[in-house]
Amino acid sequence: xxxxxxxxxxxxxxxxxxxxxxxxxxxxxxxxxxxxxxxxxxxxxxxxxxxxxxxxxxxxxxxxxxxxxxxxxxxxxxxxxxxxxxxxxxxxxxxxxxxxxxxxxxxxxxxxxxxxxxxxxxxxxxxxxxxxxxxxxxxxxxxxxxxxxxxxxxxxxxxxxxxxxxxxxxxxxxxxxxxxxxxxxxxxxxxxxxxxxxxxxxxxxxxxxxxxxxxxxxxxxxxxxxxxxxxxxxx
Amino acid sequence: xxxxxxxxxxxxxxxxxxxxxxxxxxxxxxxxxxxxxxxxxxxxxxxxxxxxxxxxxxxxxxxxxxxxxxxxxxxxxxxxxxxxxxxxxxxxxxxxxxxxxxxxxxxxxxxxxxxxxxxxxxxxxxxxxxxxxxxxxxxxxxxxxxxxxxxxxxxxxxxxxxxxxxxxxxxxxxxxxxxxxxxxxxxxxxxxxxxxxxxxxxxxxxxxxxxxxxxxxxxxxxxxxxxxxxxxxxx
Amino acid sequence: xxxxxxxxxxxxxxxxxxxxxxxxxxxxxxxxxxxxxxxxxxxxxxxxxxxxxxxxxxxxxxxxxxxxxxxxxxxxxxxxxxxxxxxxxxxxxxxxxxxxxxxxxxxxxxxxxxxxxxxxxxxxxxxxxxxxxxxxxxxxxxxxxxxxxxxxxxxxxxxxxxxxxxxxxxxxxxxxxxxxxxxxxxxxxxxxxxxxxxxxxxxxxxxxxxxxxxxxxxxxxxxxxxxxxxxxxxx
Amino acid sequence: xxxxxxxxxxxxxxxxxxxxxxxxxxxxxxxxxxxxxxxxxxxxxxxxxxxxxxxxxxxxxxxxxxxxxxxxxxxxxxxxxxxxxxxxxxxxxxxxxxxxxxxxxxxxxxxxxxxxxxxxxxxxxxxxxxxxxxxxxxxxxxxxxxxxxxxxxxxxxxxxxxxxxxxxxxxxxxxxxxxxxxxxxxxxxxxxxxxxxxxxxxxxxxxxxxxxxxxxxxxxxxxxxxxxxxxxxxx
DNA sequence: CATGAATGAGACTTCATTCAT
DNA sequence: TATGAATGAAGTCTCATTCAT
Numbered sequence: 001x002x003x004x005x006x007x008x009x010x011x012x013x014x015x016x017x018x019x020x021x022x023x024x025x026x027x028x029x030x031x032x033x034x035x036x037x038x039x040x041x042x043x044x045x046x047x048x049x050x051x052x053x054x055x056x057x058x059x060x061x062x063x064x065x066x067x068x069x070x071x072x073x074x075x076x077x078x079x080x081x082x083x084x085x086x087x088x089x090x091x092x093x094x095x096x097x098x099x100x101x102x103x104x105x106x107x108x109x110x111x112x113x114x115x116x117x118x119x120x121x122x123x124x125x126x127x128x129x130x131x132x133x134x135x136x137x138x139x140x141x142x143x144x145x146x147x148x149x150x151x152x153x154x155x156x157x158x159x160x161x162x163x164x165x166x167x168x169x170x171x172x173x174x175x176x177x178x179x180x181x182x183x184x185x186x187x188x189x190x191x192x193x194x195x196x197x198x199x200x201x202x203x204x205x206x207x208x209x210x211x212x213x214x215x216x217x218x219x220x221x222x223x224x225x226x227x228x229x230x231x232x233x234x235x
Numbered sequence: 236x237x238x239x240x241x242x243x244x245x246x247x248x249x250x251x252x253x254x255x256x257x258x259x260x261x262x263x264x265x266x267x268x269x270x271x272x273x274x275x276x277x278x279x280x281x282x283x284x285x286x287x288x289x290x291x292x293x294x295x296x297x298x299x300x301x302x303x304x305x306x307x308x309x310x311x312x313x314x315x316x317x318x319x320x321x322x323x324x325x326x327x328x329x330x331x332x333x334x335x336x337x338x339x340x341x342x343x344x345x346x347x348x349x350x351x352x353x354x355x356x357x358x359x360x361x362x363x364x365x366x367x368x369x370x371x372x373x374x375x376x377x378x379x380x381x382x383x384x385x386x387x388x389x390x391x392x393x394x395x396x397x398x399x400x401x402x403x404x405x406x407x408x409x410x411x412x413x414x415x416x417x418x419x420x421x422x423x424x425x426x427x428x429x430x431x432x433x434x435x436x437x438x439x440x441x442x443x444x445x446x447x448x449x450x451x452x453x454x455x456x457x458x459x460x461x462x463x464x465x466x467x468x469x470x
Numbered sequence: 471x472x473x474x475x476x477x478x479x480x481x482x483x484x485x486x487x488x489x490x491x492x493x494x495x496x497x498x499x500x501x502x503x504x505x506x507x508x509x510x511x512x513x514x515x516x517x518x519x520x521x522x523x524x525x526x527x528x529x530x531x532x533x534x535x536x537x538x539x540x541x542x543x544x545x546x547x548x549x550x551x552x553x554x555x556x557x558x559x560x561x562x563x564x565x566x567x568x569x570x571x572x573x574x575x576x577x578x579x580x581x582x583x584x585x586x587x588x589x590x591x592x593x594x595x596x597x598x599x600x601x602x603x604x605x606x607x608x609x610x611x612x613x614x615x616x617x618x619x620x621x622x623x624x625x626x627x628x629x630x631x632x633x634x635x636x637x638x639x640x641x642x643x644x645x646x647x648x649x650x651x652x653x654x655x656x657x658x659x660x661x662x663x664x665x666x667x668x669x670x671x672x673x674x675x676x677x678x679x680x681x682x683x684x685x686x687x688x689x690x691x692x693x694x695x696x697x698x699x700x701x702x703x704x705x
Numbered sequence: 706x707x708x709x710x711x712x713x714x715x716x717x718x719x720x721x722x723x724x725x726x727x728x729x730x731x732x733x734x735x736x737x738x739x740x741x742x743x744x745x746x747x748x749x750x751x752x753x754x755x756x757x758x759x760x761x762x763x764x765x766x767x768x769x770x771x772x773x774x775x776x777x778x779x780x781x782x783x784x785x786x787x788x789x790x791x792x793x794x795x796x797x798x799x800x801x802x803x804x805x806x807x808x809x810x811x812x813x814x815x816x817x818x819x820x821x822x823x824x825x826x827x828x829x830x831x832x833x834x835x836x837x838x839x840x841x842x843x844x845x846x847x848x849x850x851x852x853x854x855x856x857x858x859x860x861x862x863x864x865x866x867x868x869x870x871x872x873x874x875x876x877x878x879x880x881x882x883x884x885x886x887x888x889x890x891x892x893x894x895x896x897x898x899x900x901x902x903x904x905x906x907x908x909x910x911x912x913x914x915x916x917x918x919x920x921x922x923x924x925x926x927x928x929x930x931x932x933x934x935x936x937x938x939x940x
Numbered sequence: 941c942a943t944g945a946a947t948g949a950g951a952c953t954t955c956a957t958t959c960a961t
Numbered sequence: 962t963a964t965g966a967a968t969g970a971a972g973t974c975t976c977a978t979t980c981a982t
Binding site for chain 2: 042043044046047126127128129130131132133134136139140142143147148151170171173174175177178180181182184185186188189191192193195196199200201203207208211212214215216217218219220221
C-alpha cells in the first residue's frame, strides 16, 4: 500500500486528460494526503478525526480507510509524502554543492526553509514532538525516516567543513544539534506563537537564517593561529 | 473560579500553621495542579485522563471537577501555576553577575537548564507549543508572562556583551532567538525523542550547553581588526 | 431469484458440451456457492465477508451481488445446494445391505463419516445449528430436507434390527436420537474445538465410530434369556 | 475483576434490605450477566451487541464497560457465573455418590440436565461450538474452564465403573466422548431445531436420558463369561 | 465537601450493498 | 455481464462530565 499512496504530485495535473473514474482513483490518495496534512498540522494527530480528513478531501469516512488501513498509516503516508521525498532532493543539492562550506551552510539552511520549513509540511515536526510520547510507533517511524537521515545530512556538512579546514575540529554531533536547534526553533515558532496575530516577536526567516549561519560560521572559524598555519602550509 | 485555582506556591508553606483539616482543603488545588503538571508533561493534553489526575492527587474524579470546571480550565491553571515566578530568581542572578559576558552566557544557559529545563516545569514549553493553537487565550498569557520576560532577559545579556565590547555589534533580537533556539531544542528533545530508549541521538546537556556557549561566544567575538581598535582605544 | 441460484450440481457436468463463455456464465453461481460453503463452514456466517467469497470464486464483489441479492440469500442457497442429494446414495447403500444389523450399524456410521461428516458439507450441520434461530425459514427447510429423511433412515436401521431379533425391542425414536448424537458429536467436535492445535482431546474418527457402534450394538443386544428363547424358537 | 463479578445469586434477594446505592452497585454485575446470558444464548456471541446487553439490564452502554472491560471478558464472566460454578457442585455430587455405577450414570446425566442443560446456561455450549473458530481466546478459555474439567469428571465415572467391575474394560476416553455426545445432542437440539414450533421431533429429556443411560449401561456391562469369573472370584 | 456510579457523545474501524462505468 | 470505488450504518470501546448520596 505504501507504494500506492506515494502518488507523485503530477497526478493532479495529469488528471485533466484522464477518464473520469481513473482520475478519481488516481487522485484520491493525493487529495486525502493533502487534507490530512492540513488537519494534522492544524490540530495534531490525536485531535484530528478520520472523518474530518475524509470530509475535507470530499469523500466519505469509509473511503479514507479504503486507501489507508488506519489513521496511523495515514499519518506515516503524509510524512513520507511531504517530508521524506523532499529530504532526498535536499540531500542531493547538498551533495552537489561545490563552493566553500560556510556558504553551503547558509545555502542549506535557506534551502531547507524554502523547501520544507515554510511549507505546510513544516508543521509536522512540532506535531511529532508533541505526540512522540503517546505514539511510540510514530515516533520510531519519524526517527528513522526523518530525524536520522536529516541529522546525518547535516553532520556531513559539518564534517565537510572540518575536512576542508574551513571549520575548527569541533565535536560533529554537538555542532549538528546546534544547527538543528536553529531550524527547529524557527519552524516551531512559526507554527505556534509566531502565528499569533499580535505576537510582537516576529522572526523574519531570511534574516534569521542569515544571522544564524553567520553566527555559526564565525563560531566554527579556525583560530587565527591555526589559520596562520594553514596559510603557511598553502605557501 | 479561574483566579481561585491560581494558587501561589506559598500556600504550601503557609499550610504548616493552619489546623489539619483546613490545611488539606487549601492544599487540594495545589496537589491537583502538581498531579496534572506531571501527567500533562508526560502524556500531553488530550492523552491525559481526568481520572488519572485525580487518582495521582489522591482524590476522586468528582473532586477534581469541584475545583476545576473542566479539563481545559485545569490545563490553563497548570500552565499559569507552573510558570509564575520561575523567571524572577533567574533574572536576579543574571543581573548580579560580574564577570565577562561570555562567561555569563555559559553560566546563564547552564543555570537555566538546571533550574528550569531539567525540572518538570521544563515540559511546559513543549506542551504550550503543541497546544498554543488550541488555546489562544493561554498562548497569549504564556507569551506575555513567560516568553516576553524571558526573551528580554536574554536580550539584556546580548546587549551587555555588545556594550562591553565583548560581542560584535550584532542584531540583538536575532541573536537572542539563536540563544533561545539552543535551549528550546535541548528541552524539546529531552521531552520527546530523547526519551525513546534506543533513540541513538542522546544529547548530554552539560556538553551541549558548553558547546553551544562556546560556539556562540566565538561567533560573537569581535573581529581581529575591531579588537585591535578596541584595544588601542582602551589604551 | 432464489430458484435461479439453487443450481443442481449436474450443471458442472453439463457445462462440458457448451461453448466456453456460456459455460462460465452457467458455472458462476456454482463457483460462488462452493466458495461460500468453504468460508461459511470455516468462519461461520457473520465472520464471512462477502468480498472474500467473491475473491475465492475469482470474481469481483459486485458480481456476487449480481447472483445473490444478499449475504443472507447466499447463505440459504449454500445450505440448499450442499445438502440436497447427499442422503440419497447413503440411503441406497443402507437399503442394499444384506448382513446382520449390528454390522450395518457400524458400516453405516463409517460410511456416513466418510461420505458426509468428513467432507466440507459436514460443516453445514454445525452451521445450521448455530444459525437456526436466526433463519427460521432455513431451519424449516433443513428440518424437512435433511433432518427428517436422515432420521427416518436411521430409524429404519433400528427397526430392521428389532424386526430381525438382533436388537431388543427398544424405543425406536430414542435409539435413533442416540445414533444421531454420536455422529453429531463427532462432526461438531471436528469443526470446533477439535481443530484447535493444542486441544488435548483429539478424537480418532475410526476408533470413535468403532467404539460407539460396539457400545450401542452391545447395548441393544437382546438379553441372555431372550436370546435363549430366540434360539430355541429358531430350532 | 473476576471475583467481583462472581456475584452469588442471593444478592438479588438480599437487595430488598440494602440501601439504595449499595444495592445498585452490588446488583449491577448480576443484572448484566443475566442480560448477557440471555442475549448470547439467543443470538450468539458475535451477533450480540454490547449496547443491547446494557439496555436489557436497564443501564447505558458505558455502564457495561464499567464492570466488564470488554465483550470478551463479559462472555467469560457469563460462563464462569453460569457454568463453572455449577460444574463444581455437580462434581461434588458425583464424588459423594455411593451406589452402583450404572445408577450413578443415570443419576449424573439427569442431574446435569436439570442443573445445567435445561437452564439458560445450557445454550452456551452450542454458542461456543459455533464461535470457537472465530474467537480463539474464548475457545481456549472454554476448553480449559469447562470442557476439560467436565470431561475429566465423566471419565472418572467411567473409571469408577471399570474399577468396581461394573463396566467392561473399555477405552475410557472414547466412552467418555460417547457420554458427552448424548448430552450435547440433547442440549444442542433443544436450543436449535427443538425450539421450532412444529418440529415434529420432540425429544423428551427424561425419556432420552433414561434410554441413553440404559443403552450405555447395557453396552458397558461385563460379558457373561467375565461375569462368571467375577462371580467365582467373589465366592 | 467528597464520592464514584452512571451517562452518552464520539472515536476508529468494518463491511454489506450500491451504482457509474 | 462485470467491475470496484464509494458509501454510511453499525459495532466496540473511551472518557469528560454530572449528580444522587
